[in-house]
Amino acid sequence: MTCLRPSRDQLVWMYDRMTLIREFEERLKWLVETGVPVGAVHYYTGQEACAVGVCAALEPTDWIASTHRGHGHCIAKGVEVHRMMAELYGKVTGTNRGKGGSMHITDVSVGMLGVNPIVGMGVTHAVGAALSAKVRHTSQVAVAFFGEGAASFGAVHEAMNLAAIWKLPVVFVCENNRYSQSTPVEYAVADPEIANRAAAYRMPGLTADGQDVIAVWATATAAVHRARSGGGPSLIECKTYRYYGHHQGDDTRRYRAKEEEEAARARDCIKRFREQVLKDGSLRQEELDAIDKKNKEKLDLAVIFAEQSPLPDPAELYTDVYVTEGR
Amino acid sequence: MTCLRPSRDQLVWMYDRMTLIREFEERLKWLVETGVPVGAVHYYTGQEACAVGVCAALEPTDWIASTHRGHGHCIAKGVEVHRMMAELYGKVTGTNRGKGGSMHITDVSVGMLGVNPIVGMGVTHAVGAALSAKVRHTSQVAVAFFGEGAASFGAVHEAMNLAAIWKLPVVFVCENNRYSQSTPVEYAVADPEIANRAAAYRMPGLTADGQDVIAVWATATAAVHRARSGGGPSLIECKTYRYYGHHQGDDTRRYRAKEEEEAARARDCIKRFREQVLKDGSLRQEELDAIDKKNKEKLDLAVIFAEQSPLPDPAELYTDVYVTEGR
Amino acid sequence: MKAADIAAVHELTFNQAINEALRQEMRRDPTIVIMGEDIAGGAGLAHLGFVDSWGGSLRTTKGLITEFGPERVLDTPISEMGFVGAAVGAAMSGLRPIVEIMFVDLIGCCYDQIINQAAKMHYMMGGQVNLPLVIRTAYGTRGDGKRTYGGGAGAQHSQTLYSVLAHIPGLKVVVPSTAYNAKGLTISAIRDDGPVVILEHKFLGSAAKGPVPEDAYCVPIGRAEIVRPGSDVTLCAIGRMTHVCLEAATTLAAQDIEAEVVDVLTLSPLDETTILESVSRTRRLIVVDEDTPTASMARDIAARVAEKAFDDLDAPIKTINAPDTPVPFAAVLEAYYVPRPAQVISAVLEMFD
Amino acid sequence: MKAADIAAVHELTFNQAINEALRQEMRRDPTIVIMGEDIAGGAGLAHLGFVDSWGGSLRTTKGLITEFGPERVLDTPISEMGFVGAAVGAAMSGLRPIVEIMFVDLIGCCYDQIINQAAKMHYMMGGQVNLPLVIRTAYGTRGDGKRTYGGGAGAQHSQTLYSVLAHIPGLKVVVPSTAYNAKGLTISAIRDDGPVVILEHKFLGSAAKGPVPEDAYCVPIGRAEIVRPGSDVTLCAIGRMTHVCLEAATTLAAQDIEAEVVDVLTLSPLDETTILESVSRTRRLIVVDEDTPTASMARDIAARVAEKAFDDLDAPIKTINAPDTPVPFAAVLEAYYVPRPAQVISAVLEMFD
C-alpha cells in the first residue's frame, strides 16, 4: 500500500498542515502559560500526522466529525486558524461566534461537523453524515475521528454496527495515543489492538503508524476509496502519542514514564517527514523553512486578530436558542 | 465437550424445568386468549433448552439477570410458578407484590436479579453481580441472558469490555432466536454469528445448539467453571427460535415463513429430549409422563392461587418508593 | 371548528392522522427520512415478500416503506444512542430525519443525543447549523384497568416524562391531544428547522378519533388552545389530560360551574399569554398533568402564573399530577395512578366553598 | 454552629470534606466500593510505580486507592451506561457502590440506569431489594470570567441539570453547599439503603472552605436549613446559590431589609415544612436556582408554596434561574448566565416598592 506515493503538492500540503497545527498548539500553549483565558483546551501536539494524513485523502466536500482534542482535525480540514483563535478568545469573529469554545469548534462550510467533547458522539454524527450522502446520492465520505478511550463507549459500537449494516461511506479513524486521561489502553480496552475490533462488524481493520503522515495517508486513501465506491465502512487505527497532558492542567509525569515520552518524541511526525523528504529529495530545505515561516506568521496574525476582534454583544446570550429565531 | 454427560438427576431436572416452562407459557397463552388481563407478556416457548441448560450448570447461590422474555429464565432458576402467575394477575402474593408484572419478575432469594425490559440493562447488572462476587471473595457466578437484538446495543458492548478487563465471573448467554421483534438478525447485526463477537474482548466465544438442552448445559458448564475458577468471562451463543409472536399480540406470519417456523418446531427441544433419553434408556416413559402430569397440576394450582389471592391494597401505590420507608 | 375551514375532511384516529402527516410531508420533500425500530418491520426480508410487517409498534408508520422504499424508511437495530446520533448527523448534513423512539421510557438510552447534541447544536455552533430533526415517541399510562395501549405495561413502559425534555433549552416539545392537532403539529415539527420532540399518548393513538382535513396543514408550535370557554375556573391540561378536563368540565357545568379548558399543546416554548389571559378572566387555575409532580410542567405553569398573575388570583393555584411514584403494574393500582375527572372536579369544588 | 457540637474540627475545602467522608466510610464498611473514570488514575500502571495519578478529575477521590487498593477503588473505561449499570447490579447483590459521573452533563450517557433502573428497582420489585447506591457528580457554571472549575467549559461541560434527576420518583437528590454539609450529606447518602445522587458544584469544590468535624457525622437527607434568619423575605436557595443569597442578604440588611436564607440541601424529597414555615413568617418568597427555568426546582418550589401557603403571601413569588439557553462559552456571556446577588437584590427591592 505504501507503494502509493503522494504528489509533490500533496507533500507540501501535508507539511504545511502539520506545521500549522504544531504552531497553533505551541502558540496556544504559550498563551495559556502566560495566563490568557482561553478556556479548557486539549492539545493535539504529537498526533499531527493522523489528522493531516487522513484529511489529505479527502475532498473538500467530504465531512469529518471530531473529538475534544479537535484543533488538529479542524486545521487539517481547512478551518481558518484566526477564526479558531478568535473562538478560544470568546470573540464574535470566532468560528462559533464565541459561543462554543475549543470543545465545540465547528465550520460546516469546510465539512467540519464539530469538535465534540462528549466522547463517542461525533462518531455517531459522522455515520449520520454518511447516511445523508448515501440517501442524497452524493459521493461524499464522512470520517469519524475518535480516541482509543472512546472505543469502550457503547455509542461507538452502535455506530460501527449501523455503518456496517447500511454499508455507509464512512471511515472510522481511531487515534490510539494509548491514554484516556491517565488510564492506559492496556487497562481499559480488552483488546488494545483497536483495529481488531473491525472484525466484529465484518469491516476492514487497518493499522497505520500514526507518526508517519504518508503511511496514514496511504491507508486512509484506500479506506476512503472503498467508502466512496460503495464498499462500505472501514476502521483505521493510528498508533500515536500526545506530547502534553490530557488538558492544559494535566501533568503527564503522574502516569507516563520519561523514557516512554522521549521514545515517542524521537519518532516525531514532523521531524521524520522533514528528514525523509529531504533525503529522497522530494522537497527542498528552503521550501520547508518558508512554510515554517509562513505558518508562524499566520499564528502571529491569528493572535492579533483574536485580540482585536470585538466581544459578543451580551444580547447574544439569548440568540440562536431556536433555529427559527434566526439572527 | 458433549462427551460430558449429565447425571440421571440432572436429566430429570432438565425435563422437569423445560416442561414446567412450556406448561407455564401454554397456560398463560390460553389465559390471554380467554381474556384474562395479565398485561404485556413475551412467551419463551421454544427456547426452553437455553434457560434450562444454562441454569443446570449453576449453583442456587449464583445469579442470573434476564430480559423481557424472562419467564423461562425465572422458572429455570427456581422462581415459583404460582408466585409468578400471581404477579401477572397483579396480586399481592406475586413475586413483586403485583407492582412489577411480567416484565419485572424478580426473586433475589433464588438469585434471579430481575426480568428487565430495557434491552441490554440486565447484562450490565449481571456484570455488577459478578463484580460483587469478586470483591466479596465469594465463588458466585453471574449469568447475563440477552437476545441477539440486544447485541447491537451499546451497553452490552460496555458490559462485555468491563467484564473482560476486570476478569469477572460472568457468562454472557445470547439467545439468538433470529428476530428482534420483526427485524431479522441478518439485517440488524453486522456479524450475525454473535459468538464471533467474543474475540473483540479476548474472551472465549462458544456456540451451542439452543434446541439441545444437553449441549447447552455442557457448553455452559465449561464457561461457568472457567468463571468460577477465576478465568474470567465467556460468551455463549445459543441458536434458538421463538415459536410465538414477539408479544401476545404479534402475528409472526407477517415476517416469518411457514416453512421456517415448521422447521424450527421440528427440532423442538422437549420432543428431542424425550426421544433421546428414551432411546438411550436414561429415563423411562412413565417418569416423563409423571413429570408432565405434575407440572400440569402445578399450573392448575398456580392459576387457582393467582385467582384467589388478594389484590394489593390501594395504599401500596405509595409504599416502597424509598427504601428507607420500608414496609 | 377549525377543520371546517378546509375543504375535504375525513375521520381518522390520532395514529392515522400522524401517518397521513408523515406520508404527505415525505411526498413533498425527498430529504425527509424516517428511522426507528420496526417502523417498517421485516427489514431485509423483502426477498421473501416480507416488508412493512409492523409499521411501527403502534402502526403509525404503516405503509411508508412500500411508498418510499427502504432508503428513506429505515428499520434500525436496538441502538437508540446510535441511530438518534445518526439522525443528528444527518440533520446537520442535508437530510430532515424523523426518528421514532418506541417509548419515551427509552429516552434514557439516547438522552445525551437529545439534550446535549440536538438541543444545543444551533446555539453552541453560533447559529451556523440548522437541525431539522423530529423525534416521535409514545408516552402515557392507560389507567382504566385494560391492559393494552399503555395499560399493564409496568414501571418502565408507561411513563410520561416530558418534563425532562421540556427542561432543556433549545428543544421544542409538543403534546398533541386530538387527531386534528396531531396531524397539524407533526407537519409543523417536520417543517421546523430545529429539533422538535412529539409525545404521542399510547391510549389516544387508537382512542382519539376525529375529523381531519385531507390536505396538509400546520398547527402552530408554541400556541395553546382554549378548547372550552368558561368563566369560573381555568383547567390547564396537557395531552390526554385535556380529555380528562373536558369530561370534568361537563360535569361541573351541570353544577353551574363553567370551567375553561386550555389545551397547552406545546410545552416548550410555552404559550404563557393564552394561559395568563385565561386566568385573568377566570381568576382560578388548576393545572392537570399526567407526569409525576416534582419539577413537572404542572408546577412550572403554576409558578409562572404565581409570578405573573398573582393579583388576578382569587384562590390558590392547584396542580394535579400522577403520584410521585413509579407506575405500578397491578390494574387496581394503575387505576389510581392516572389523574381522573373526579380529582379535577373535587379540586374545583374545593375552590368554591 | 453545628460543627461545634463535635470535639475535633479542622478546616477543609468542600472536596477535601467529601474525600474524608468517602475514606471514613470505606474504613467502616468493606462492602463499599468506588468506581469512575480516573478516580484513581494510572490504573494498571502500578508496576511502573504509577497509581492514584489523578484521584478524580476534581481530586475528591485522591488517596483512596493507596489505602483501599484497586479492588475497591476501580478506574473505569469510558462506559457510563456500563459501569453505572454494574454499580446497580452490585448494589443488588451485596456491595454498596459509589460511582462518580465526572460531570452531570454526562448523565445523558447513563440516564436509563439512573431513572429506570436505580430509581425504580425497590418499588417495582415489591420492596424485595435495597439499592444502596451513591452517584456523585460535579455540576455548575463558574460565571466570574475565570476559566477553570466550571468556567469556560462551554455548553456540554457546565450544566446544572439536577431538575431532571429530582423529577424521578424513588431517587434522592442532594446538593451540598459547604464543606460541612458536603461531608455530612455524603455520609448520609452512603448509609442510605436506596439510591442517592449528590451534586457537587465544581467551583465550590475548591472555593468553599470551612470547619469540618474530624469524626464521621450525618447531615440528614430531606431537611432544609435556615442559614440566615430574617423577617422580611425568604430567599430559598439551592447549592451554590446559597452563597449568592447570603451575599445579597448582607447588602439588603444595610437597607434594613432582613432576608431569611433557606438552603434547600435536598431537592428530593423536598423539605416543604421548613420552606412553608419560613414563608408564613416572611410572607414573601424568592427561589434562586442555578438550573435553567423550565420545569425547574425553582418553579417546583414556587408552585408548592403557591398551592399550600397562598394566603400567607403578600407578594407574587419570584424565581431566579439561569436563562433558558445553553451555557455560552465566552466569558462575557457566561458572566450573565449564572444568577448573581445583584439580581436577587433588585428582585427583593421590587417587592418592597
Ligand SMILES: Cc1ncc(C[n+]2csc(CCOP(=O)(O)OP(=O)(O)O)c2C)c(N)n1
Ligand atoms: C461520555 C464521556 N465520558 C467521559 C468524558 C470525560 N473525558 C473527556 S476526554 C476523556 C478521555 C478520552 O480519551 P480518548 O478517547 O483516548 O481521547 P484522547 O483524550 O486520548 O485524545 C474523558 C474520559 C467525556 N467527555 N465524555
Ligand SMILES: Cc1ncc(C[n+]2csc(CCOP(=O)(O)OP(=O)(O)O)c2C)c(N)n1
Ligand atoms: C433499549 C430498548 N430499545 C427498544 C426496546 C423495545 N423492544 C423490546 S424487546 C425488543 C426486541 C428484542 O430482541 P432480542 O434482544 O433479540 O430479544 P427477543 O425478543 O428475541 O427475545 C425491542 C426492540 C426496549 N425494550 N429497550
Ligand SMILES: [Mg+2]
Ligand atoms: Mg487516547
Ligand SMILES: [Mg+2]
Ligand atoms: Mg431475538
